[in-house]
Amino acid sequence: MQVTTEAVSGVARRLNVSVPTGRINEQFEARLKRTAKTAKINGFRKGKIPLNVVRREYGAGIYQEVVNDIIRDTVFEAIQQEKINAVGMPNIEKVENTEDALVYEATVEVYPEVEVKAFDGLEVERQISEIKDKDVDQMIENLRKQRQTWVNTKGMAKKDMQVTFDFEGSIDGEIFDGGSAQDYKLVLGAGQMIPGFEDGIIGMKSGEEKVIDVTFPEDYQAENLAGKAAQFKITLKQVEKAKLPEVDAEFLEIFGLAEGEGVDKLKADVRKNMEREVKNGLRNQVKAATFDALVAANEIEVPNAMVAQEIDRQRQQMIQQFTQQFGAQGANAFDASMLPDDLFKEQATRSVKLGVLVSTVLANAKLEVDQARVDAYIDEMSTSYEDPAEVIEYFKNDQQQRSQIEAVILEDQVVDYILASAKVTEKEISYEDLLKEQQARQQQQG
Structure with a gap:
């Protein structure tokens, strides 16, 4: 087998491989004989079919199988022979049968050879x-907040308070799917709602109703709502403020x-x-x-x-x-x-x-x-x-x-x-x- 190599790029090599016809014919004849032992052709007993009949019926297919197997085996032999540090599978191109040899090209990517700069x-x-x-004190404060409870208040809703409310959204007077909920809980300032929604609730008291105007962001996930102006009817049911645990023995x-x-x-x-x-x-x-x-x-x-x-x-x-x-x-x-x-x-x-x-x-x-x-x-x-x-x-x-x-x-x-x-x-x-x-x-x- 003859192999020549050329660089296609810094990370690719092209191998030109030539496999002698004798190697192909040897494998073809051996596989043809094996097929003759198991083939079934009308008019002949199994294992007694003349080789020329098997060649006529199966020869083309067997030959192509042999060529494919030869290419599969020899391309990796060629890579090893040329000491190529290949990555990935080679790509086979331009397969040609000449009188003396099976000739093909194989392009394979190689591991980069790098010269790292100083x-x-x-x-x-x-x-x-x-x-x-102050960082430690803030962390302890965070630990307290993680274990905070909520207590009811009659005052106005403010940032960091938790509110429970019903809401109903509409666009041009038409209620839209997914825009309504009951007994919804929200910590004001958490940024969970679209811009302007939480700000509209700040200042409300328990039992109060209000309609707020908001505009859905242009990149809102629901395309039918993106960029549209909407109104939300808010019925505030409860306002709660956070109660942090004391740093005592229980804490x-x-x-x-x-x-x-x-x-x-x-x-x-x-x-x-x-x-x-x-x-x-x-x-x-x-x-x-x-x-x-x-x-x-x-x-x-x-x-x-x-x-x-x-x-x-x-x-x-x-x-x-x-x-x-x-x-x-x-x-x-x-x-x-x-x-x-x-x-x-x-x-x-x-x-x-x-x-x-x-x-x-x-x-x-x-x-x-x-x-x-x-x-x-x-x-x-x-x-x-x-x-x-x-x-x-x-x-x-x-x-x-x-x-x-x-x-x-x-x-x-x-x-x-x-x-x-x-x-x-x-x-x-x-x-x-x-x-x-x-x-x-x-x-x-x-």
């Missing part, structure tokens, strides 16, 4: 954050504090959890900023096959999230065609580029996972569980789970390696803003 040209912003006493017990342990112990525990959040948030921020800079500085071409695989992975991940959120019944009603490739392509392409670049950095720097950092990461993570020792033992004995942690640590090592040469500037950020950024980043990633 890191001293990268500019990375590293955020720093410190937990302040402290909710968080596992023993009798005699007071607010100071709660604050210490809360601060410890917040510091863990900050550490993880800052780690994720600088990793994202470093990798963004790395991708921006290295414009590389990646194979379509790798992008397609990443699109499939992201699609399956989204379907799994849908299943977790809505259960098996919701998943069965979910149509994967609702998630077209274009929905994932940009993010998938970036992920593939980043993966290639990080792999190249790892290879060039000869980085290996630091097992001490892995153990430290697991130890730190375990402290947020009721039984840390059980968590540590779990990751010690489950290699698959440990491998996932090792992948995270190896990425951290790549970040450290890059930052050692990059231009790093520091920016202070509040605890609250750090968490908001982290939530936004998670939403962008899926």
Whole structure:
């Protein structure tokens, strides 16, 4: 077999393959004889059919099968022979039978060979954050709000109060489907309703009726309502204000504090959890900023096959999230065609580029996972569980789970390696803003 290779692009190679006719004829004759033993042709006994009759009846089909099998086998032989680091399946073109050989072309995508630019040209912003006493106090206030109760009030409805009401919506005097409800509960200011709706209720009292004018947003999900002016008749039935629990022994017990342990112990525990959040948030921020800079500085071409695989992975991940959120019944009603490739392509392409670049950095720097950092990461993570020792033992004995942690640590090592040469500037950020950024980043990633 003769093979020549030419570059079609940075990530594609064309192989010109020539397979001697003798190899094809040898397999053809062998398969023809096997067919003769099992073929059924009227007028002949099974296994006694002359070879020339089998050739006349089945020869064309058998020959085509042999050609297909030869191409299937030899294309991978050719890829190995030429030491091509292929990704995806080869595309076969221009198949031709000559007197001496079967000749065809095969185009295959290859793993990119990348020369990563020097890191001293990268500019990375590293955020720093410190937990302040007011952050801890606000967190405890949030914990109280999570356990708040509602008490009736005869005063006017204000922001952050909960109201119970009936409403009936109409457009040009005509009531529309889905625009009415009874005993609807709403915390004013939560932004659950269309613009202007909640503002129209503020100032009302229990037992009061009112008609408010609103306009549906232009991008409203119901196309028949988008951009239209509407009127809502509101009948306010109840106004309630929040009542926060006292930070007393009963409240402290909710968080596992023993009798005699007071607010100071709660604050210490809360601060410890917040510091863990900050550490993880800052780690994720600088990793994202470093990798963004790395991708921006290295414009590389990646194979379509790798992008397609990443699109499939992201699609399956989204379907799994849908299943977790809505259960098996919701998943069965979910149509994967609702998630077209274009929905994932940009993010998938970036992920593939980043993966290639990080792999190249790892290879060039000869980085290996630091097992001490892995153990430290697991130890730190375990402290947020009721039984840390059980968590540590779990990751010690489950290699698959440990491998996932090792992948995270190896990425951290790549970040450290890059930052050692990059231009790093520091920016202070509040605890609250750090968490908001982290939530936004998670939403962008899926």
